[in-house]
Amino acid sequence: MPSTLLEKVWNAHAVRKLPNGQTQLFVGLHLIHEVTSPQAFDMLRGRGGQVMFPDRTIATVDHIVPTKDQRRPFLDVMAEDMLSALERNCREAGVRMFDLASGSQGIVHVVGPELGLTQPGMTIACGDSHTSTHGAFGAVAFGIGTSQVRDVLASQCLALEPLKVRRIRVDGQLGSGVYAKDVILEIIRRLGVNGGVGYAYEYAGDVIDNMSMDERMTICNMSIEGGARVGYVNPDDTTVEYLRGRRFAPQGDEFERAAVWWRSLASDGGASFQDEVSIDAGAIRPTVTWGINPGQSVYVDERLPKPSTLPREEREAVEEALTFMGLAGGDPIAGTRIDVAFVGSCTNARLSDLREAARVIQGQHVAPTVRALVVPGSQAVRDAAEREGLHRVFLSAGFEWRGAGCSMCLAMNQDRLEGREVCASSSNRNFKGRQGSPVGRTLLMSPAMVAAAAVAGEIVDVRTFSRAH
Amino acid sequence: MPIEKILAVSGTALPVRGTNIDTDRIIPARFLRSVSFDGLERHLFEDDRAQAGESHPLSNPAYHGATLLVVNANFGCGSSREHAPQAIRRRGIRAVVGESFSEIFFGNSVALGLPCVTVTPEAATDLQSAAEGEPRTSFTLDLQTMTISTATVSFPAHLPAAAREGFLDGSWDATGLLLERYTEVRHVADRLPYLRGWR
Numbered sequence: 119m120p121s122t123l124l125e126k127v128w129n130a131h132a133v134r135k136l137p138n139g140q141t142q143l144f145v146g147l148h149l150i151h152e153v154t155s156p157q158a159f160d161m162l163r164g165r166g167g168q169v170m171f172p173d174r175t176i177a178t179v180d181h182i183v184p185t186k187d188q189r190r191p192f193l194d195v196m197a198e199d200m201l202s203a204l205e206r207n208c209r210e211a212g213v214r215m216f217d218l219a220s221g222s223q224g225i226v227h228v229v230g231p232e233l234g235l236t237q238p239g240m241t242i243a244c245g246d247s248h249t250s251t252h253g254a255f256g257a258v259a260f261g262i263g264t265s266q267v268r269d270v271l272a273s274q275c276l277a278l279e280p281l282k283v284r285r286i287r288v289d290g291q292l293g294s295g296v297y298a299k300d301v302i303l304e305i306i307r308r309l310g311v312n313g314g315v316g317y318a319y320e321y322a323g324d325v326i327d328n329m330s331m332d333e334r335m336t337i338c339n340m341s342i343e344g345g346a347r348v349g350y351v352n353p354d355d356t357t358v359e360y361l362r363g364r365r366f367a368p369q370g371d372e373f374e375r376a377a378v379w380w381r382s383l384a385s386d387g388g389a390s391f392q393d394e395v396s397i398d399a400g401a402i403r404p405t406v407t408w409g410i411n412p413g414q415s416v417y418v419d420e421r422l423p424k425p426s427t428l429p430r431e432e433r434e435a436v437e438e439a440l441t442f443m444g445l446a447g448g449d450p451i452a453g454t455r456i457d458v459a460f461v462g463s464c465t466n467a468r469l470s471d472l473r474e475a476a477r478v479i480q481g482q483h484v485a486p487t488v489r490a491l492v493v494p495g496s497q498a499v500r501d502a503a504e505r506e507g508l509h510r511v512f513l514s515a516g517f518e519w520r521g522a523g524c525s526m527c528l529a530m531n532q533d534r535l536e537g538r539e540v541c542a543s544s545s546n547r548n549f550k551g552r553q554g555s556p557v558g559r560t561l562l563m564s565p566a567m568v569a570a571a572a573v574a575g576e577i578v579d580v581r582t583f584s585r586a587h
Numbered sequence: 588m589p590i591e592k593i594l595a596v597s598g599t600a601l602p603v604r605g606t607n608i609d610t611d612r613i614i615p616a617r618f619l620r621s622v623s624f625d626g627l628e629r630h631l632f633e634d635d636r637a638q639a640g641e642s643h644p645l646s647n648p649a650y651h652g653a654t655l656l657v658v659n660a661n662f663g664c665g666s667s668r669e670h671a672p673q674a675i676r677r678r679g680i681r682a683v684v685g686e687s688f689s690e691i692f693f694g695n696s697v698a699l700g701l702p703c704v705t706v707t708p709e710a711a712t713d714l715q716s717a718a719e720g721e722p723r724t725s726f727t728l729d730l731q732t733m734t735i736s737t738a739t740v741s742f743p744a745h746l747p748a749a750a751r752e753g754f755l756d757g758s759w760d761a762t763g764l765l766l767e768r769y770t771e772v773r774h775v776a777d778r779l780p781y782l783r784g785w786r
């Protein structure tokens with residue numbers, strides 16, 4: 119019977135059906151970081167348990183690391199405590215860790231793929247909702263909570279409900295200045311922030327097929343913002359070539375054998391999906407969020423919704439968002455003033471993102487009223503960018519060039535918004551208070567759009583901005 | 588781990604209105620800067636409370652001691668932080684009733700023995716109004732009959748079968764179950780191409 123990738127990977131990792139109907143699923147790769155793992159190790163110790171497959175867990179540090187001065191001990195005592203706890207736990211359990219001195223540290227969802235740890239056909243779990251990123255390789259990857267981190271440490275397994283699969287086809291041609299970020303924001307706007315609950319999203323169609331791995335990761339990363347815990351792309355030549363030669367990818371003959379297996383996992387022609395959605399790429403324009411969840415977005419040349427023209431059930435949520443954002447219904451989004459520009463996060467801080475942002479600002483300068491920073495997703499991204507001289511482009515344009523980490527995506531470190539500041543951000547969440555100030559405001563967009571906004575001091579259409587400069 | 592069956596939750600209710608209330612609002616990220624969950628309950632909805640002033644239900648002493656939380660759609664969306672249900676549970680809440688929940692939030696809550704049951708949008712609003720009208724109203728969520736009721740009204744509630752069974756027979760804490768069959772786990776691992784050197 120033709121099957122989907124999800125079914126194939128699920129079945130290969132199913133240990134048994136549990137009495138309650140859930141599946142006990144083996145976790146092939148477990149990624150941990152400093153925020154959601156210390157309590158899990160404590161719970162495990164409290165029960166006298168130990169880590170069952172220490173070589174299948176990999177750690178890095180990302181959320182709390184300072185991106186300016188990374189000397190140890192950190193000036194931030196709490197951050198130092200959290201990192202020390204992770205180091206101690208990893209040492210005691212025999213878990214490999216990529217720390218600041220490793221040259222391979224970075225945001226967990228950037229590091230896993232670039233080291234070749236993330237591979238097609240794996241089940242991957244991490245105490246972080248953006249674990250869906252790894253689905254770009256045709257892995258089944260999902261975020262878990264701390265109690266489940268404990269379960270994976272103890273048993274390398276999880277108890278899970280089966281997922282339905284929705285295939286989202288994106289066909290046609292993306293216009294210039296339109297990026298993977300715009301595609302996923304479009305999907306979330308159309309299907310809603312909870313439209314994906316209970317589903318895995320399979321992304322398919324010409325546009326996805328032609329995307330690089332970086333772009334596919336951007337798409338899969340934000341599956342969770344649409345409510346889908348899992349998002350994936352079928353493995354193909356692009357996937358295989360990305361992995362060839364990576365540090366933890368199979369080497370030599372083994373690589374060729376692996377590639378055969380990887381390709382065999384793609385959903386079969388004729389596989390059945392619980393749902394299918396089709397999107398015309400040609401219609402997508404650069405997208406900007408104006409509200410307090412990632413589904414509240416408009417194209418850069420559109421106007422904000424007017425509550426008075428909306429059906430009753432939508433009105434209240436739109437009013438709440440506009441009030442929080444200090445924006446007026448009916449106004450154009452272009453021209454909205456910004457205070458901060460942030461290029462970073464596991465959504466858009468890979469090398470190709472930095473290249474696009476640098477291309478837009480080449481030879482220009484950040485507006486005097488704007489504080490702008492670039493935070494590479496990993497030390498490897500930072501090194502590669504410096505080899506290309508991208509850091510010089512950013513620095514001479516007036517951007518700060520930082521060390522790798524989550525930074526202002528969620529502000530568990532020193533990087534944060536102050537007061538009512540408005541931030542043009544390449545990250546994934548515009549929730550109230552997300553960027554550190556309870557009343558700070560976030561507008562999500564592609565890195566190129568962030569770069570253009572940094573120079574203009576306000577939201578501008580990157581398509582005309584690039585032509586004009 | 589002692590087996591704790593959860594058959595019903597009774598008490599007064601805390602109504603928190605709003606769709607898409609995300610985990611950053613339930614517990615802002617700055618309170619995750621710790622290696623334990625201790626004290627999280629003090630910061631439950633902290634920024635929402637600050638912005639709403641006295642009008643936030645959690646700031647209203649009338650709801651003190653509530654054991655049920657009544658919410659609307661897509662509650663707990665956003666991050667995977669278990670800190671969110673931890674903060675709720677540590678505040679004394681023993682069950683959440685709402686229109687719908689994010690998947691990760693739901694799973695995290697099950698792992699803590701905190702049932703999250705769904706009701707229709709109308710029922711959620713009616714229950715919230717009942718608690719707002721008379722904060723001392725007593726509610727009972729019965730997981731055997733799957734109803735949520737007060738002395739005057741009763742609504743059907745829903746919970747996926749697996750989670751419900753877990754609460755009823757006390758097996759909601761999965762770790763023990765997952766540790767039972769080591770040989771079968773080993774067997775699956777040994778069959779996976781990437782763990783057997785691609786042979």
Ligand code: SF4
Nearest residue numbers: 248463464524527528
């Ligand atoms: S970059 Fe942001 S979304 Fe990604 S892991 Fe870090 S905090 Fe989470």
